Amino acid sequence: MTDTIDEQVNQYKTMIDQRLGQVFDAETINPRLKQAMRYSLTVGGKRVRPILMLLTAEAFGTDIEKVLPVALALECVHTYSLIHDDLPAMDDDDYRRGELTNHKKFDEATAILAGDALLTYSFQLISEAKGLTADEKVHALKRLSEVSGPSGMVGGQMYDLSYEDTNITLNQLEQVHDLKTGQLLIYALEMGAFLSHQPLEVVDAMKRAAAAIGLTFQIQDDILDIIGDEQALGKKVGSDVLNDKSTYPKLLGLEGAKKEKQKFVDETKHQLELTGVLNTNLAQFVISLSDRFS
Amino acid sequence: MTDTIDEQVNQYKTMIDQRLGQVFDAETINPRLKQAMRYSLTVGGKRVRPILMLLTAEAFGTDIEKVLPVALALECVHTYSLIHDDLPAMDDDDYRRGELTNHKKFDEATAILAGDALLTYSFQLISEAKGLTADEKVHALKRLSEVSGPSGMVGGQMYDLSYEDTNITLNQLEQVHDLKTGQLLIYALEMGAFLSHQPLEVVDAMKRAAAAIGLTFQIQDDILDIIGDEQALGKKVGSDVLNDKSTYPKLLGLEGAKKEKQKFVDETKHQLELTGVLNTNLAQFVISLSDRFS
Numbered sequence: 001m002t003d004t005i006d007e008q009v010n011q012y013k014t015m016i017d018q019r020l021g022q023v024f025d026a027e028t029i030n031p032r033l034k035q036a037m038r039y040s041l042t043v044g045g046k047r048v049r050p051i052l053m054l055l056t057a058e059a060f061g062t063d064i065e066k067v068l069p070v071a072l073a074l075e076c077v078h079t080y081s082l083i084h085d086d087l088p089a090m091d092d093d094d095y096r097r098g099e100l101t102n103h104k105k106f107d108e109a110t111a112i113l114a115g116d117a118l119l120t121y122s123f124q125l126i127s128e129a130k131g132l133t134a135d136e137k138v139h140a141l142k143r144l145s146e147v148s149g150p151s152g153m154v155g156g157q158m159y160d161l162s163y164e165d166t167n168i169t170l171n172q173l174e175q176v177h178d179l180k181t182g183q184l185l186i187y188a189l190e191m192g193a194f195l196s197h198q199p200l201e202v203v204d205a206m207k208r209a210a211a212a213i214g215l216t217f218q219i220q221d222d223i224l225d226i227i228g229d230e231q232a233l234g235k236k237v238g239s240d241v242l243n244d245k246s247t248y249p250k251l252l253g254l255e256g257a258k259k260e261k262q263k264f265v266d267e268t269k270h271q272l273e274l275t276g277v278l279n280t281n282l283a284q285f286v287i288s289l290s291d292r293f294s
Numbered sequence: 295m296t297d298t299i300d301e302q303v304n305q306y307k308t309m310i311d312q313r314l315g316q317v318f319d320a321e322t323i324n325p326r327l328k329q330a331m332r333y334s335l336t337v338g339g340k341r342v343r344p345i346l347m348l349l350t351a352e353a354f355g356t357d358i359e360k361v362l363p364v365a366l367a368l369e370c371v372h373t374y375s376l377i378h379d380d381l382p383a384m385d386d387d388d389y390r391r392g393e394l395t396n397h398k399k400f401d402e403a404t405a406i407l408a409g410d411a412l413l414t415y416s417f418q419l420i421s422e423a424k425g426l427t428a429d430e431k432v433h434a435l436k437r438l439s440e441v442s443g444p445s446g447m448v449g450g451q452m453y454d455l456s457y458e459d460t461n462i463t464l465n466q467l468e469q470v471h472d473l474k475t476g477q478l479l480i481y482a483l484e485m486g487a488f489l490s491h492q493p494l495e496v497v498d499a500m501k502r503a504a505a506a507i508g509l510t511f512q513i514q515d516d517i518l519d520i521i522g523d524e525q526a527l528g529k530k531v532g533s534d535v536l537n538d539k540s541t542y543p544k545l546l547g548l549e550g551a552k553k554e555k556q557k558f559v560d561e562t563k564h565q566l567e568l569t570g571v572l573n574t575n576l577a578q579f580v581i582s583l584s585d586r587f588s
Contacts, residue, residue: 029444033452037444084410089402108383109455112406113448116378116413120443123417127436134428141435142421149414150323150331154407158324161403 005281005288012054012064016047019072024121036106036114037121040079044097048289049188050075052213055282056192056206067195069129070140071188073122077148078184080118083111085157119148132195140191147183156180168246174215182214189213193275202275209271209286212264216290219261222247226254265290299575299582306348306358310341313366318415330400330408331415334373338391342583343482344369346507349576350486350500361489363423364434365482367416371442372478374412377405379451413442426489434485441477450474462540468509476508483507487569496569503565503580506558510584513555516541520548559584 050071086093086101103111156179189210248257344365380387380395397405450473483504542551
């Protein structure tokens with residue numbers, strides 16, 4: 001990234017962190033529940049999804065304040081999904097981002113409720129957003145429920161769990177990633193464009209770009225798990241191999257995975273070019289993320 | 295209940311059961327997840343909340359079809375809350391309504407996801423409802439997130455868990471019930487009135503009526519736990535006493551609890567009279583439920 005983009009992205013991240021730190025201050029909430037919700041919401045995270053939404057709005061010349069509540073709602077949904085995924089019945093993780101997971105910091109019941117609460121609150125955030133018309137809110141709420149619900153993210157987690165210890169095809173692997181992580185990324189770019197009053201074909205191209213971005217990130221993570229540097233990635237290198245997890249390198253070989261990744265990088269650029277946003281901070285941020293460590 | 299009301303309520307219940315049985319048929323959902331969602335949604339239940347919403351709409355002369363999607367969404371939220379409350383980390387129940395709980399029928403991870411999915415899907419149902427304006431949808435979605443989220447039902451469950459094995463005051467007991475069960479009942483009557491274009495003071499009176507109804511039902515359950523008949527209630531008599539749970543009879547004595555219940559029955563009638571719906575199926579249904587077995 002150039003310094004200017006770096007600076008802009010950091011400015012957005014600071015704004016998002018700050019707003020997330022205050023997001024339900026005014027609400028009357030059981031203190032322990034509020035503490036648990038706040039803990040996972042502010043424990044860290046790169047804020048990639050909300051940053052992407054703000055950068056998309058910026059690319060189309062839209063006021064950041066307009067889309068910010070929707071971006072915060074998206075991060076609340078992402079955070080809830082991490083809390084529930086970490087639970088003993090799911091991935092059973094004790095640490096995330098170097099800190100205790102919610103159920104280790106509090107307890108399992110509190111973690112389940114904190115996740116439920118963050119999910120529910122995300123819909124409240126959008127329904128109360130200033131600067132959106134009722135029609136915009138309804139569409140943002142409808143799409144949020146679709147991308148995060150049974151046909152989206154929750155469905156992806158169910159597929160992921162059901163594929164444990166089985167050999168899956170490339171199509172199945174792609175479906176898991178599309179549902180489990182792709183759909184929320186799609187929402188980020190889609191809403192950035194939709195709330196900027198872009199025509200349907202532009203919104204659709206942004207959704208295709210986001211889908212390609214999601215798969216790029218995933219393949220890159222898989223590759224880094226093999227060749228990466230432990231410190232840079234923040235997790236033990238080779239853990240996928242140790243867990244015998246289905247990955248792109250496992251299905252395609254390392255060189256095949258690199259080629260597959262390049263295919264999605266090219267697709268991303270193509271879609272961003274179609275919508276005329278290739279020379280924006282958004283495009284440069286996305287491309288820089290696709291090239292990290294490789 | 296008179297035969298006519300009985301018949302009307304049964305007709306609504308059949309309609310609700312039927313719609314819930316088809317509610318996400320058209321959606322592409324992981325088969326196991328869909329099965330788990332469907333299981334808890336159709337395993338039984340008196341459908342008190344959606345019936346109350348339909349009866350409220352009927353009392354104000356509104357087409358039932360208009361409010362039905364919102365009533366179904368409310369039952370989805372109620373069902374998700376039961377699935378999560380039954381989890382081992384929460385109340386750890388193996389049976390509900392004489393059938394296996396979701397995590398016993400499937401497994402814990404699936405039950406967590408089925409709950410998440412039903413909660414998320416409830417917002418989709420309202421956002422896609424035909425016959426509602428965008429403004430009506432936004433308000434229905436906003437209020438659903440409020441009554442079921444951290445300041446509502448989820449908060450109530452957190453208080454309930456934190457009060458286990460402690461002596462609480464009457465005010466604390468009332469707060470738990472208001473949040474944990476009262477808020478969804480409030481939503482039922484509130485939305486029935488709001489979607490019938492009733493003025494704010496009528497909507498508010500219906501909310502007060504619903505709050506009183508919720509506490510009436512709760513005190514009645516507490517009383518029945520002591521004096522009731524096992525078969526009629528479907529759970530072991532005296533289980534509250536065995537679990538040393540805080541109840542109205544424990545705090546007020548049996549006679550005191552009966553008086554407290556009568557206070558809320560009177561309050562319900564008063565509020566329904568204020569709104570001019572005392573001579574409706576709604577009022578008769580509510581009053582008949584308040585008098586069951588006693």
